[in-house]
Amino acid sequence: MSSTPPFFETSHVYKRFGTKIALRDVNVTLVAGESVALLGANGAGKTTLLRTLATLSRPTRGQVLAFGVEAWGARADVRSRIGVVAHQPYVYPELTCTENLAFFATMFGLDDVGRRAATALDRVGLTKRADDRAATLSRGLLQRLNLARAILHEPLVLVLDEPDTGLDAAGREVLSEIVRSQVARGGSVVLTTHALEYGVDLATRVVVIAEGQVVLDQPRERVSDVEVAAAIAGSALAGR
Amino acid sequence: MRKVWSLVWKDLLVEFRGREFLGAMVVFALITIVTLNFAFDLIRGDREAPGAGGLWIAFLFAGMLGLGRSLAVERDRGTLEGLTLCPVDAGTIFLGKFISNVLFIVIVQAVSLPVFYALYNLPSLRPMVFLIALVGAVGFAGLGTLFSAVAASSRAREILMPLLLFPLAIPLVIGTVRATTLIFQGESGDAWPWFNLLAAFDVIFVTLSYVVFDLVLEE
Numbered sequence: 001m002s003s004t005p006p007f008f009e010t011s012h013v014y015k016r017f018g019t020k021i022a023l024r025d026v027n028v029t030l031v032a033g034e035s036v037a038l039l040g041a042n043g044a045g046k047t048t049l050l051r052t053l054a055t056l057s058r059p060t061r062g063q064v065l066a067f068g069v070e071a072w073g074a075r076a077d078v079r080s081r082i083g084v085v086a087h088q089p090y091v092y093p094e095l096t097c098t099e100n101l102a103f104f105a106t107m108f109g110l111d112d113v114g115r116r117a118a119t120a121l122d123r124v125g126l127t128k129r130a131d132d133r134a135a136t137l138s139r140g141l142l143q144r145l146n147l148a149r150a151i152l153h154e155p156l157v158l159v160l161d162e163p164d165t166g167l168d169a170a171g172r173e174v175l176s177e178i179v180r181s182q183v184a185r186g187g188s189v190v191l192t193t194h195a196l197e198y199g200v201d202l203a204t205r206v207v208v209i210a211e212g213q214v215v216l217d218q219p220r221e222r223v224s225d226v227e228v229a230a231a232i233a234g235s236a237l238a239g240r
Numbered sequence: 241m242r243k244v245w246s247l248v249w250k251d252l253l254v255e256f257r258g259r260e261f262l263g264a265m266v267v268f269a270l271i272t273i274v275t276l277n278f279a280f281d282l283i284r285g286d287r288e289a290p291g292a293g294g295l296w297i298a299f300l301f302a303g304m305l306g307l308g309r310s311l312a313v314e315r316d317r318g319t320l321e322g323l324t325l326c327p328v329d330a331g332t333i334f335l336g337k338f339i340s341n342v343l344f345i346v347i348v349q350a351v352s353l354p355v356f357y358a359l360y361n362l363p364s365l366r367p368m369v370f371l372i373a374l375v376g377a378v379g380f381a382g383l384g385t386l387f388s389a390v391a392a393s394s395r396a397r398e399i400l401m402p403l404l405l406f407p408l409a410i411p412l413v414i415g416t417v418r419a420t421t422l423i424f425q426g427e428s429g430d431a432w433p434w435f436n437l438l439a440a441f442d443v444i445f446v447t448l449s450y451v452v453f454d455l456v457l458e459e
Contacts, residue, residue, distance in 0.1 A: 056321065080327035090322025092250065094257040106246040107326035133257075149322075 005068030006031045007157050007188050008053050013062035015048050015212070022048040023059070024212045030157065035179055035189040037203035039196065039232055045212040046192040047087070047161055053190065054084050054159045067156075080108065083150035085160045089142050090149060093135035097126055097145055100134055101152055108153040120148040124174050139166035144174060151178060158182055160191035164198060176202060200228055208232055243328050247336025251310075252343065261309045262344055265302040269352045272298035277359045291362045292420035296413065298352055299373070300380060303345045307384035308391065308401045310341055315392040320457075330454035334385060338446065341381035341388075349373045362424045368431060369423055375438040376416040382446035383408055389456045412441050 008030040015023040022045050030036055030053075038046050051057040052064060055075035064071040066078040084090075091100045101117035110116050121127050124144040129137065134145060143166045150158060163175055179189050179202045193199035200206060206223055208216035208231040216223070216231040255262050276294035280287055314320035323333055353373070357364045387404040391397035406413075419434035 054325065056325070076327045076329060079325050082325075084325050086318070086321065088318025088321070090319055090325070092254050092317075092319060094254045095250070099253070103246060103250050104322075104326065107243055107323070107328055109243070109327065 004032065005065070007067060008071075008190075009065040010049075010052070010059075011063045011065075013049075013052060013059045013064060015045075015052060015057065016060045022212050023052065026062070026209075026212070026214055028207060028214060028217065030188050030190055032156075032186050032188055033183055033204075035183045035202055035204045036191070036207055037199040037205070038190055038192045038207050038209060039199060039228065040192075040209040041232060044209045046209055048212075049209065050159050050161050050190065050192060051086075054082060055079060056084075080153070081156045083153065083155035083158045085143075085146050085150045085158075085163045087161060087165075089134075089146040091134045091142070091145055094133060096131050096133050097121055097137075097148075098130045100145065101148060104149050105152055110153055116152055120152045121145075123151065123178065124148045125170070140168055140171050143167055144171055147175065147178060151182075156187050158187070158189045158191070160189065162192055162194065164193050164195055172198065196229060196232065197225065200225060210234065243332050244335045244339065247323075247333065248339045248343070251336065251340035255340075255344070260313055261306045262347065265306045265344065265348045266351050268305055269298040269302040269348050270355055272301065273352060273356050273359065280360070286425075287360065288362060288424035289417075289421045291356075291360045292417050292424055294360075295352070295356055295364065295420060296376070296417050298356075299345065299349060299376065299416075300409070300413065302348050302352075303341075303377070303380050303384065304402060304405070306344045306348075307341055307381065307388045307405075308398065310337060310344075310385070311388040311392040312397055320392070324457060330457045331450050333457065334450050334453035337388075338381055338385045338449070341385050342377050345377040345381055346374065349377065363426075364424070366423060366428070368428045369420060372416055372419045372423070372431065372435060372438070375435065375442055376412060379412045379438060379442040379445060380409060382442060382449050383412075386449035386453060386456065389453065408445070412438065415441065 006029040010026050010028050013023055013026040014021065026049060038049065040046050048057065052059055055071050055078050058072050067081065071078050098117050101120055102113045105113035105116045121130050124147050126141065126144055126148060129141065134142060137145060147163060164172055167175060182189050191199065200220065203220050205219050206216065206228055207214060208228060273294065280290050311320065353364050384405055387401055390404060391401040394400050415434045415438045419431040422431040
């Protein structure tokens with residue numbers, strides 16, 4: 001039996017914003033080779049949970065372990081092992097696609113930044129736009145560049161918050177390929193999406209969250225689309 | 241240091257292509273210098289002290305304009321979060337932003353000093369003036385970078401920034417104006433104690449800002 005700790009493990013995590021409780025008693029794990037679809041209605045707490053895993057938000061109560069250590073205390077190390085796509089693209093409109101990726105590659109302490117940037121751009125299908133400024137990209141292409149930035153340093157875990165936003169069919173295929181290859185090489189992915197079928201298709205495990213609580217956590221093969229949809233619908237009703 | 245210089249390179253490239261605030265800083269400084277020149281034309285006595293004061297009003301207020309925007313723009317765009325997600329300590333981000341801000345203020349000074357010389361007929365193009373201008377820029381950018389990060393997350397940042405920055409910058413304002421006045425009066429030797437005070441200010445506040453930057457950057 002392997003003694004490798006889970007990539008992420010939350011124990012009784014709570015997050016409060018003023019009087020609003022965004023997460024309550026959340027216990028989830030993420031292990032190697034897993035792709036977790038984190039689903040739920042608007043305001044259910046998906047983004048807050050992802051931000052907590054990504055060490056962008058500190059839990060009010062409870063513990064988040066990342067790679068076996070307390071995540072917040074080791075956040076610089078945790079951040080070097082994860083790739084994050086959030087709602088806002090973390091790129092500079094004034095810089096070209098290559099310049100953006102070269103900059104972030106340097107910030108991640110990578111060598112051969114030009115090759116890294118070119119490889120990442122190739123994976124997301126942006127090679128032809130490599131020398132164009134990010135400001136000239138459409139919403140979908142900007143999201144691809146955002147994905148390229150997230151995979152630049154070949155992270156162990158991809159934390160993707162609605163990564164399919166703005167993507168067309170070809171863009172979604174690029175995203176699917178990135179998720180599948182991440183899982184195939186022993187990494188893991190946790191993603192949120194409002195495209196239920198698409199998210200469930202990419203997942204090896206499905207987690208549904210409602211009002212900050214996990215209401216369903218099952219391996220993909222043990223849960224039907226109808227059950228997932230019912231859990232999300234229930235969470236939407238609970239949120240009203 | 242590779243990461244620090246990469247941050248500086250990025251800031252310069254973004255600014256020179258996007259023209260977010262450097263142009264506004266230069267124009268503000270020039271307008272201040274020109275406007276105050278009309279007022280000082282009416283002064284019959286020595287113009288050294290009011291001239292030095294006017295010069296530093298132009299530098300500090302123009303610097304405030306740039307410092308206020310330097311981290312606010314990053315926060316509004318979300319790129320500040322992108323930076324914090326990189327495995328770099330907050331001190332590295334501080335140093336990158338600090339050096340960029342010093343360079344922007346120095347550019348404003350480089351453009352303003354010859355104009356000031358032409359209008360005021362005061363010896364503003366002397367090495368000692370350049371030295372005081374540089375230590376003033378370093379201290380102001382050091383404190384300003386820290387408070388820019390504090391104010392960036394506030395909706396009232398345009399008010400908050402000067403309220404936080406200027407009280408602490410008072411020793412720097414006094415030191416730069418007094419030293420510049422002495423140089424304009426031809427007593428450069430007497431300006432050295434002020435230079436030493438400014439250098440000490442720079443060391444203390446840049447170090448302090450570097451150390452506490454982590455607290456203001458993280459949630």
